[in-house]
Amino acid sequence: xxxxxxxxYFNKAITDVxxxxxxxxxxxxxxxxxxxxxxxxxxxxxxxxDIIIETIIPSTIKVIQVLNVYATGSVVISAKYxxxxxxxxxxxxxxxxxxxxxxxxxxxxxxIKVNGFDPSQYPSxxxxxxxxxxxxxxxxxxxxxxxxxxxxxxxxxxxxxxGVHMTFAENHLQCVATNSQRLALRxxxxxxxxxxxxxxxSTSLNHLAKLLSSDDRLLQIFLTGSYIxxxxxxxxxxxxxxxxxxxxxxxxxxxxxxxxxxxxTNLLLKGIDRASIFSSEWxxxxxxxxxxxxxxxxxxxxxxxxxxxxxxxxxxxxNGEKELTISFDxxxxxxxLREIKEEEIKISFGGAMRPALIEPLGxxxxxxxxxxxxxx
Amino acid sequence: xxxxxxxxYFNKAITDVxxxxxxxxxxxxxxxxxxxxxxxxxxxxxxxxDIIIETIIPSTIKVIQVLNVYATGSVVISAKYxxxxxxxxxxxxxxxxxxxxxxxxxxxxxxIKVNGFDPSQYPSxxxxxxxxxxxxxxxxxxxxxxxxxxxxxxxxxxxxxxGVHMTFAENHLQCVATNSQRLALRxxxxxxxxxxxxxxxSTSLNHLAKLLSSDDRLLQIFLTGSYIxxxxxxxxxxxxxxxxxxxxxxxxxxxxxxxxxxxxTNLLLKGIDRASIFSSEWxxxxxxxxxxxxxxxxxxxxxxxxxxxxxxxxxxxxNGEKELTISFDxxxxxxxLREIKEEEIKISFGGAMRPALIEPLGxxxxxxxxxxxxxx
Numbered sequence: 238x239x240x241x242x243x244x245x246y247f248n249k250a251i252t253d254v255x256x257x258x259x260x261x262x263x264x265x266x267x268x269x270x271x272x273x274x275x276x277x278x279x280x281x282x283x284x285x286x287d288i289i290i291e292t293i294i295p296s297t298i299k300v301i302q303v304l305n306v307y308a309t310g311s312v313v314i315s316a317k318y319x320x321x322x323x324x325x326x327x328x329x330x331x332x333x334x335x336x337x338x339x340x341x342x343x344x345x346x347x348x349i350k351v352n353g354f355d356p357s358q359y360p361s362x363x364x365x366x367x368x369x370x371x372x373x374x375x376x377x378x379x380x381x382x383x384x385x386x387x388x389x390x391x392x393x394x395x396x397x398x399x400g401v402h403m404t405f406a407e408n409h410l411q412c413v414a415t416n417s418q419r420l421a422l423r424x425x426x427x428x429x430x431x432x433x434x435x436x437x438x439s440t441s442l443n444h445l446a447k448l449l450s451s452d453d454r455l456l457q458i459f460l461t462g463s464y465i466x467x468x469x470x471x472x473x474x475x476x477x478x479x480x481x482x483x484x485x486x487x488x489x490x491x492x493x494x495x496x497x498x499x500x501x502t503n504l505l506l507k508g509i510d511r512a513s514i515f516s517s518e519w520x521x522x523x524x525x526x527x528x529x530x531x532x533x534x535x536x537x538x539x540x541x542x543x544x545x546x547x548x549x550x551x552x553x554x555x556n557g558e559k560e561l562t563i564s565f566d567x568x569x570x571x572x573x574l575r576e577i578k579e580e581e582i583k584i585s586f587g588g589a590m591r592p593a594l595i596e597p598l599g600x601x602x603x604x605x606x607x608x609x610x611x612x613x
Numbered sequence: 614x615x616x617x618x619x620x621x622y623f624n625k626a627i628t629d630v631x632x633x634x635x636x637x638x639x640x641x642x643x644x645x646x647x648x649x650x651x652x653x654x655x656x657x658x659x660x661x662x663d664i665i666i667e668t669i670i671p672s673t674i675k676v677i678q679v680l681n682v683y684a685t686g687s688v689v690i691s692a693k694y695x696x697x698x699x700x701x702x703x704x705x706x707x708x709x710x711x712x713x714x715x716x717x718x719x720x721x722x723x724x725i726k727v728n729g730f731d732p733s734q735y736p737s738x739x740x741x742x743x744x745x746x747x748x749x750x751x752x753x754x755x756x757x758x759x760x761x762x763x764x765x766x767x768x769x770x771x772x773x774x775x776g777v778h779m780t781f782a783e784n785h786l787q788c789v790a791t792n793s794q795r796l797a798l799r800x801x802x803x804x805x806x807x808x809x810x811x812x813x814x815s816t817s818l819n820h821l822a823k824l825l826s827s828d829d830r831l832l833q834i835f836l837t838g839s840y841i842x843x844x845x846x847x848x849x850x851x852x853x854x855x856x857x858x859x860x861x862x863x864x865x866x867x868x869x870x871x872x873x874x875x876x877x878t879n880l881l882l883k884g885i886d887r888a889s890i891f892s893s894e895w896x897x898x899x900x901x902x903x904x905x906x907x908x909x910x911x912x913x914x915x916x917x918x919x920x921x922x923x924x925x926x927x928x929x930x931x932n933g934e935k936e937l938t939i940s941f942d943x944x945x946x947x948x949x950l951r952e953i954k955e956e957e958i959k960i961s962f963g964g965a966m967r968p969a970l971i972e973p974l975g976x977x978x979x980x981x982x983x984x985x986x987x988x989x
Contacts, residue, residue, distance in 0.1 A: 322890060325886060325890065346924050347887060347924040349890075349920060352919060511723060544726050546726075548722050
């Protein structure tokens with residue numbers, strides 16, 4: 238293999254694929270990046286046991302020659318060193334690999350030799366069958382990731398809850414994340430002939446959202462064996478599915494609401510954030526909400542021995558019972574409200590001991606269910 | 614005590630003085646900020662055992678009323694809560710303290726109550742005697758801090774080496790920091806009638822450099838008992854001196870040099886930074902420099918089993934012996950070169966086993982001495 242490549246694109250590609258590489262891999266191959274030089278492109282692959290990221294640098298980008306391939310071939314080189322090399326070399330980079338897998342990397346007066354791994358030992362990439370596939374706007378996917386992944390369980394005791402449950406139907410996608418105390422659900426219209434439900438690790442989805450650039454418009458989704466595959470023109474991310482049965486969440490939504498209010502999203506978010514000053518003393522970051530005479534919402538928290546905070550905010554509209562006192566985990570409220578971009582929200586309460594439903598006013602494609610906490 | 618204060622200035626002052634406060638203080642008072650409301654100003658004080666930061670908010674700043682004092686008095690409030698409160702309140706802040714040291718903090722519809730400490734128990738601030746004092750440009754002080762503090766010892770086995778040794782003479786200041794393997798020395802002309810040497814903790818100097826804003830021009834320096842005091846119009850920082858005898862460093866400078874070269878500072882810095890890719894395998898981050906025939910400097914490093922890097926750079930001028938091979942700790946070279954803003958540097962070598970001297974070409978007010986490392 239022998240190539241000359243523009244530093245800028247090489248550096249970007251190495252940075253992208255190295256996101257898949259964990260520092261504590263037991264399998265030395267997975268600490269490396271595989272470079273494959275074909276006649277018209279350089280393919281780079283980084284992976285660990287749960288994720289594979291592949292990116293392609295074509296010979297020309299916007300009519301500028303960014304890659305010259307003098308000899309095709311492949312090599313696997315330590316990601317740690319490759320990252321530093323790609324960042325610190327000043328200019329176009331020449332890479333030449335000999336039969337002993339020693340890569341000689343040159344730029345101006347600088348000569349680097351790195352011992353590579355034998356690429357034939359590198360595990361193969363799952364094949365993609367294109368019959369079943371879906372298509373989604375990248376911006377929608379990014380929003381969906383932000384609105385769900387925060388709500389997953391951080392504990393590994395129930396592995397299925399560490400993922401986002403993606404349910405594909407004809408031209409429709411539903412994504413759910415929950416840690417049992419709160420649940421985020423986002424619906425999306427997509428172009429799809431996939432039918433089925435898959436649990437996707439939230440870390441892989443977060444990587445995907447970060448990799449998508451403003452240039453990317455459309456994302457293709459495929460399923461292959463144990464992977465779900467997300468593909469743009471330049472990047473392919475394979476996320477290993479989490480095995481197991483996801484809980485049936487539809488039964489969690491109360492059928493009857495006692496009180497439904499609407500309020501300003503951002504003012505409520507700021508109020509909850511302030512009340513959290515004193516809520517950290519509690520295991521559940523208790524923030525107390527109290528509706529008084531159907532006109533005002535009092536937000537308060539107390540840290541014994543230290544202090545207390547309270548404020549009142551206007552309720553825009555109210556339906557149902559006009560008095561209610563309920564406590565939530567302040568962090569959960571903040572995380573849910575932060576991802577709502579609409580100015581007004583609707584909150585539906587089923588009573589002090591039942592979960593409340595938060596949704597943007599006039600848009601039920603994103604809903605958030607949150608259980609109250611006990612205050613004793 | 615009862616005051617109304619502009620959120621913006623209160624927030625800035627709380628942030629500044631809280632820099633002195635360590636989270637792991639054993640003395641609960643030191644987790645608090647002392648507020649003292651006098652008729653025309655609010656004084657805020659944060660401290661731990663080694664540093665005291667005091668800042669003043671006057672009634673008016675640039676003809677704008679930022680503080681109203683309705684009742685003088687003082688209180689000590691937890692810095693942790695005060696920081697969050699000052700950041701999260703939306704507008705002008707009203708603070709009222711009752712006889713039980715409960716502070717009621719209000720802003721718009723928000724009411725916060727915090728239990729304060731009794732301010733009469735708060736340790737007093739050392740008095741400043743103004744007869745002996747020095748005056749320095751803030752920008753010079755910031756540069757001096759950057760050029761010396763990185764060179765201190767990170768180990769606590771010799772406490773004096775964790776500080777910067779400041780030697781005051783008539784209108785002259787010398788600052789030295791060393792960890793025994795490398796030494797940074799900066800000379801500064803100042804206005805001073807102080808005579809004597811003091812060891813100042815590098816952490817206090819780093820805090821000071823960060824607190825100085827672009828508005829600050831002149832810094833006054835005083836000595837009082839066990840503190841050195843740095844004062845601008847709005848901020849006073851007291852740094853507790855480190856006790857002990859600082860080593861006599863003048864004997865460390867070789868009298869005779871075998872080879873003196875001049876080179877481009879930034880190119881050398883980048884070359885050493887690249888060579889460091891493979892130097893981390895060594896305990897001392899070994900980077901090898903070799904002068905060949907008096908024309909080129911070869912920079913290289915090798916990580917056994919992994920790889921190697923080498924590059925050659927032009928030497929601008931050379932005096933003395935034309936061949937030399939010497940190894941340094943790459944991190945030490947990088948830290949020294951980074952703080953030199955002049956385009957060209959002079960490096961004086963006394964041989965492969967003796968320390969080298971790095972200084973900006975044509976400016977000997979900043980010199981850096983660095984010992985070679987053994988390569989076996």
